[in-house]
Amino acid sequence: MRGWPTPGAAGDFLAVLKAHGYELAPRFAALSAHAPPVTEATTVLALKFRDGVLVAGDRRATAGHMVMYERAEKLINVDTHSILAVAGVPAVAFEMARVLEHSLQYYRRSQLQEMSTAGKVRSLSKLLKENLPLTLQGVGTVVPIFATYDEEGGKVFFYDALGAQFESGDFAASGSGSLAVRSVLHYVNQWGNKPLARHAEDEATVVALRALDTAAASDTATGGHNPRANVFPTVRVITREGIHEVSDTELAKLYRSEV
Amino acid sequence: MIEEPYRWVEAIANRREYIEDQLARGSPILLMRYADGLLLLTVSRETQKIFEVYDRIGLAALGHPADIERMRLAAIDLAHVEGFNRAVADVSLRRLVNFGLSPALKTAFEQIYQPPFIVKLLLAELGDSPAQDWVVKLDYDGSFGRGGEDGRETFHVLAGTAAAEQHMMRFLMEHDDRPDRELEDAVRLAARAWAVGMYFAEQGRERAGEEEAQLPAGFDAARSLREHLRLRHVEAAVLDRTTRSANRYRRLDERELRGMLKDL
Known part of the structure; x- marks a missing residue:
């Protein structure tokens, strides 16, 4: 309560957290030789289609050669029209997503206006820079994709581990299966019967599922789908109206007929 | 000058007098239960008086x-630090007021060499059911109470003087024919009750402090409101239990309000 105006008077939630002693990425003197294998989550993609942006991710998390989890959720809704898709170390990625989600809410409520798209993109970049100590020690690397829909339409941004931000024209992919995904998306966009931007939602969903399936075929860290255990990739769509998730029933049907 | 205890008491009394003078003419605020949740309403000239605090918490203030x-x-x-460190469900208005704002x-x-806060707050938290809603009035000296003057907690009012609050409450009770009123009816009733409160607020403390302060014969709340709305505008927000998103706070926009208050 002391020291008003608060560090958050300008709408910076991370500054408020720091005033409470919070640190996103603690610094260590040296990495122990006995450090446990780090859990990692892999392969997410975002592509622009006719009505907005489609974001998808597989469900596998690995630690070294072990499959940790087959139901990992790698897409996080950070506001009504934005999704953060994370590849990398979940421990840091989910923490980062939490900070980002609260930062956007905090900004909107304290400053009585929405943050601009450029501001949101930059906020994530700042969090990646904040995470530099863990990234450089190789224990907490996160490489996210940020997808959003604003008054100009759907937008997709991707980052490198140090926080550089890039806007992509048609699609972006991140994680260990990203090379395969990018190849598939490039092929469909360039050589398919129509570019991704003219795909309807169900067509775009099929492309995303096929791309993830291709990645899972060659990359052990990318999970496939498992209808018996009811495990399917996560697919969400951002349009003018907001975010909705493509249901497992819908995905199961598409897998049966199209993938 | 204040080394002696009675001087301190005197200084506090002076301070109370000063703050209440400042607050007396403030625009009254109403909180009303309606079919889908809670409505906060006031009439403001320029500065915003009703705000979103968190997913289920709204705040209105005068001062x-x-x-x-x-x-x-x-x-x-x-609220945000708690929601981040623990979970959204752990953010509660009770804790916010008891351990944060009130102290x-x-x-x-009480630190009489420092400036006090010239402010009165009405805070509301929407629960899963009406019985779990939490409304609190917080005064400039940190004292707070759950209000709900009508015993059923359908109405809460906040104004600069006791007379303004009493007369608003009386007006609301007289016109309370539908406990599960729709939003539009709630807005119309609250806006008229505001005009009653504002009549007393404009009298300031001297007149309104009198026991026998009364509305003039033939006082028409709707007409008085229309006159005020030439220079001011209605400001309102709802905490809506029926909305699908986690965020239950919604500010009513000007067009929506104009439609509701048409031919009042």
């Missing part, structure tokens, strides 16, 4: 804009 702003930011800080107000009020 000095800078002090309202400091209390609002403090509430938002506390800060009391400290500021």
Whole structure:
């Protein structure tokens, strides 16, 4: 309560957290030789289609050669029209997503206006820079994709581990299966019967599922789908109206007929 | 001058007098239960008086804009840090007021070499069911109470003087024919009750402090409201239990309000 105006008077939630002693990425003197294998989550993609942006991710998390989890959720809704898709170390990625989600809410409520798209993109970049100590020690690397829909339409941004931000024209992919995904998306966009931007939602969903399936075929860290255990990739769509998730029933049907 | 205890008491009394003078003419605020949740309403000239604090918490205030702003930011800080460190479900208005805002107000009020907060707050938290809603009135000296003057907690009012609050409450009780009123009816009733409160607020403390302060014969709340709306506008927000998103706070926009208050 002391020291008003608060560090958050300008709408910076991370500054408020720091005033409470919070640190996103603690610094260590040296990495122990006995450090446990780090859990990692892999392969997410975002592509622009006719009505907005489609974001998808597989469900596998690995630690070294072990499959940790087959139901990992790698897409996080950070506001009504934005999704953060994370590849990398979940421990840091989910923490980062939490900070980002609260930062956007905090900004909107304290400053009585929405943050601009450029501001949101930059906020994530700042969090990646904040995470530099863990990234450089190789224990907490996160490489996210940020997808959003604003008054100009759907937008997709991707980052490198140090926080550089890039806007992509048609699609972006991140994680260990990203090379395969990018190849598939490039092929469909360039050589398919129509570019991704003219795909309807169900067509775009099929492309995303096929791309993830291709990645899972060659990359052990990318999970496939498992209808018996009811495990399917996560697919969400951002349009003018907001975010909705493509249901497992819908995905199961598409897998049966199209993938 | 205040080394002696009675001097301190005197200084506090003076301070109370000064703050209440400042607050007396403030625009009254109403909180009303309606079919889908809670409605907060006031009429403002320029500065915003009703704010979103967190997913289920709204705040309305009268007083000095800078002090309202400091209390609002403090509430938002506390709520977001708690929501981040623990979970959204752990953010509660009760804790926010008991352990955060109230002690800060009391400290500021009693440190007589420091400026006090010139502010009165009405805060509301939407629960899963009406019985779990939590409404609290917080005063400039840190004291707070759950209000709900009608015993059923359908109405809560906040104004600069006791007379304004009493007469608003009386007006609401007289016109309370539908406990599960729709939003539009709630807005219309609250806006008229505001005009009753504003009549007394404009009298200031001298007149309104009198026991026998009464509305003039033939006082027409709707007409009085229309006159005020030439220079001011209705400001309102709801905490809506029926909305699908986690965020239950929604500010009513000007067009929506104009439609509701048409031919009042």
